[in-house]
Amino acid sequence: xxxxxxxxxxxxxxxxxxxxxxxxxxxxxxxxxxxxxxxxxxxxxxxxxxxxxxxxxxxxxxxxxxxxxxxxxxxxxxxxxxxxxxxxxxxxxxxxxx
Numbered sequence: 001x002x003x004x005x006x007x008x009x010x011x012x013x014x015x016x017x018x019x020x021x022x023x024x025x026x027x028x029x030x031x032x033x034x035x036x037x038x039x040x041x042x043x044x045x046x047x048x049x050x051x052x053x054x055x056x057x058x059x060x061x062x063x064x065x066x067x068x069x070x071x072x073x074x075x076x077x078x079x080x081x082x083x084x085x086x087x088x089x090x091x092x093x094x095x096x097x098x
């Protein structure tokens with residue numbers, strides 16, 4: 001699940017870098033982020049009780065990045081900072097429940 005969310009964030013950051021260089025395709029990036037988000041949701045559901053609520057902040061951070069593709073005039077890698085904190089919390093939860 002964390003891997004799928006990480007893929008989504010990397011897609012966002014890659015697009016931010018591409019736009020900084022004058023390129024990038026927001027529609028394609030949005031589709032990739034949505035697909036990764038759905039993979040993460042499916043993985044969370046397979047893991048059972050507890051994880052979906054523990055994953056909520058990380059999922060919300062990725063959703064905000066996706067939504068930002070339509071609302072932010074300029075993308076920046078730092079837009080993903082809330083994800084990094086949520087990822088750390090989710091990884092801690094996963095380690096505690098191994």
